[in-house]
Structure formats: structure tokens, C-alpha cells
Amino acid sequence: MGFDELSVSDALKETLSCAVSSGRFPHASIFEDEDSERLKLTAVCVATxxxxxxxxxxxxxxxxxxxxxxxxxHPDIRVFTGGDTPNSFKVETVREIRSDAYIVPNEAERKVYILENANNMSAQAQNALLKILEEPPESVCFLLLTPDRNAFLQTVLSRCVVFSQGGGRKVDEEAVAAAKAFADALPEANEFSLMSATSVFEKDKALLRAVLPELEEIFRLAVILKSGGSCEGEYTQQAQKLAASQTTVSLMKMMDCLRDISQSIDRNENYNLLITRLCADMRRASGR
Ligand SMILES: [Zn+2]
Known part of the structure; x- marks a missing residue:
């Protein structure tokens, strides 16, 4: 079954297909869909x-x-399933997954772990998983299946790329506006425009936290445009501008920067330095 045959939104199909063909599929991803059957089919298609x-x-x-x-x-696709009730995905299962993940793949380039009902992981299980998500082996992809991403600890969530069917992204208008301003400032790439776009984050850590996934979404759309796809919705204009001014490699680098910054927020690194680094890293990634 190819991505075309999935009964998910066109946007999700395109995102998944691009993520696979970029050769840089994230080591850890969350698949969010309330329809558990469709969720499993999607994950199996990606694993394939x-x-x-x-x-x-x-x-x-x-x-x-x-x-x-x-x-x-396929010996390199492994499916682990928690039960239907909270905390039924046990820490023992995660430990088993962890020790298996360090063994090299049998025949494929990578091993894919599909974790069904990952939302039913106990906090202990999530923390055990976190250890491997922090430094995943090069040739491993974890696909965490859940009806709702909020089932995960923030620390787990911040290390995963979320692929959502629901259109369930909660839109925070302030975050959307700030993300647009930042994306608009990027192609101009003079230090001043970028610094002024980030000045709104200086006293508002929660806002930056909310903006990072929005920015990632904009870059994702720009990558889709670069690969000949189309995009519509809130961020079309920003995505078009970025696609016109950046290479795919620099867009991917910028997405890496965003994830890196998001992890640094979790580690409580010096916040003002972090904002300065965000600007510097993004400019560097854009080749200026
Ligand atoms: Zn094939």
C-alpha cells in the first residue's frame, strides 16, 4: 500500500512521502489519529x-x-502493543525495545519500531523510552501511535516530530503571528530584522515553546513546495517565500535548529543566550 491509498488528508500524505524520500526520516515520531485502524495502516505504510x-x-x-x-x-519492522487501558504499556516492554534497538538491522537500512497504544505508556515507561530518544542509534526509527499527543510527557513530545491526521493542531493565534513574523524576517536575513522578530520571545518562554512547532510547520511546507508539491492554508505565503529563497538542505538544517532549540528549552539552558543562538543558527543555516 502506497501513501496515495491511505485515507488520510492530502497534506499528511505529502508530508510523510516527503519525509521518507528526504532520506532523513526522524528517529522519533508521533502519529496522532483518533481512528486507530487508520493510524495503524499509516504507520505500517511508513514502516514499509x-x-x-x-x-x-x-x-x-x-x-x-x-x-x-x-x-x-519483515525482520526489521517490529510492532509492540500496549493494552487498552492507561499504564498498560509497561516499562518492561520499553526495556525490551531498548535493548533490541542497539542491535544492527537484519537486512534493511534501518529498524522500525511501531509502538501501538503508546498513549498508554506509564510515566516510568515514557522515561525509559526517553533515554533512547535522547540519543537514538543511527539506524532506528520509533513510530509512537496515539489518538492524542498530549498523552506524552513534554520531554518525550519535544523529541518527536508529530504527524497528525486530526487537523487537531491547536492554533494559538499569538504563536501563529510570531511564527509568521519570524519566517518573514528570515529571507531578509539581516540581523536586525531577525532580532526584532524574536524580541517578543524575550520575556515569554511559553510563547517561544508554542512558536517552534508552528515554525517547523512552515519549513515543512516550504520543503514540500521545493519538491514540487503544493500547500495551502495559513502559512502559504511564508512557505512560498522560504521555498523561493532557500535550498532544501538549508530548510532541513533550519528544522534541525528548531528541534535543537526546543530541547535546550527543556534543559533549562540560559534563555537569553538561547534566543541569540536561535537567530545565529538560523542565519548560518540559511547560508548568510
Ligand atoms: Zn519496495
């Missing part, structure tokens, strides 16, 4: 694409990797 050895679009549906994945017998 990640072990596909065919040329061109992935999953190709024809290679040995795809065929094994389709018959649920």
Missing part, C-alpha cells in the same frame, strides 16, 4: 517505505522489503 529497497517512490510495493512488510514478516 522505510525498509523499501526499490528505486524511485517508496514504498515501491515490489521489492523484497515491501513484500515482507506486507506479509508482516
Amino acid at each position: 517505505a522505510l525498509v523499501c529497497t526499490g528505486e524511485g517512490e517508496k514504498p515501491c510495493g515490489m521489492c523484497l522489503g515491501c513484500m515482507k512488510a506486507r506479509s508482516d514478516c
Whole structure:
């Protein structure tokens, strides 16, 4: 089954397909969908694409990797399932996953772990998972399946890229405006415009926290545009401007910067230095 056959939004299909074909699929991602069947199908499709050895679009549906994945017998796709009740995804299971994850893949380029009902992980299980999310082995992808991302600890959430079907992104208008201002300032890339776009964060850590995923969304859309896709909605203008002024590599680098900054916020690093670093890293990534 290819991404086209999934009954998810076009935006999500495109995002997933781009993320796979970029060759830089995140080590840790959260798949959010209230429809558990569709959620599983989506995750399996992504896992198949990640072990596909065919040329061109992935999953190709024809290679040995795809065929094994389709018959649920690919040795590098492992599915772990928590129960239906809170805390039923146990820390023991996470420990098992952790020790397995350090063993190199059998035949694919990477190992994919699908964690069903990950929302039912106990706090202890999440903290155990966090240890490996902090420094994941190079050849591992974790796909955490949940109806609602808020089931995860903030520390886990901040290390994952969220792929959501729900359109359930809560829109914080202030964050949207600040994200737009920042994205608008980037192509101009003079220090002053960027500093003034970030001045709103100086006394408001919560705002920066809310803005980072919005910015990531804008960059994601710009990457889609770069690869010939289309985008619509709130951030179209910003995404178009970025796509016109940046290379795909620099856009991806900027997304890395955002994740890095978000982790630094969690580690409670000096906040003012962090904002300065955000500006400097983004300018560097844009090649100025
Ligand atoms: Zn294939």
C-alpha cells in the first residue's frame, strides 16, 4: 500500500512521502489519529517505505522489503502493543525495545519500531523510552501511535516530530503571528530584522515553546513546495517565500535548529543566550 491509498488528508500524505524520500526520516515520531485502524495502516505504510529497497517512490510495493512488510514478516519492522487501558504499556516492554534497538538491522537500512497504544505508556515507561530518544542509534526509527499527543510527557513530545491526521493542531493565534513574523524576517536575513522578530520571545518562554512547532510547520511546507508539491492554508505565503529563497538542505538544517532549540528549552539552558543562538543558527543555516 502506497501513501496515495491511505485515507488520510492530502497534506499528511505529502508530508510523510516527503519525509521518507528526504532520506532523513526522524528517529522519533508521533502519529496522532483518533481512528486507530487508520493510524495503524499509516504507520505500517511508513514502516514499509522505510525498509523499501526499490528505486524511485517508496514504498515501491515490489521489492523484497515491501513484500515482507506486507506479509508482516519483515525482520526489521517490529510492532509492540500496549493494552487498552492507561499504564498498560509497561516499562518492561520499553526495556525490551531498548535493548533490541542497539542491535544492527537484519537486512534493511534501518529498524522500525511501531509502538501501538503508546498513549498508554506509564510515566516510568515514557522515561525509559526517553533515554533512547535522547540519543537514538543511527539506524532506528520509533513510530509512537496515539489518538492524542498530549498523552506524552513534554520531554518525550519535544523529541518527536508529530504527524497528525486530526487537523487537531491547536492554533494559538499569538504563536501563529510570531511564527509568521519570524519566517518573514528570515529571507531578509539581516540581523536586525531577525532580532526584532524574536524580541517578543524575550520575556515569554511559553510563547517561544508554542512558536517552534508552528515554525517547523512552515519549513515543512516550504520543503514540500521545493519538491514540487503544493500547500495551502495559513502559512502559504511564508512557505512560498522560504521555498523561493532557500535550498532544501538549508530548510532541513533550519528544522534541525528548531528541534535543537526546543530541547535546550527543556534543559533549562540560559534563555537569553538561547534566543541569540536561535537567530545565529538560523542565519548560518540559511547560508548568510
Ligand atoms: Zn519496495
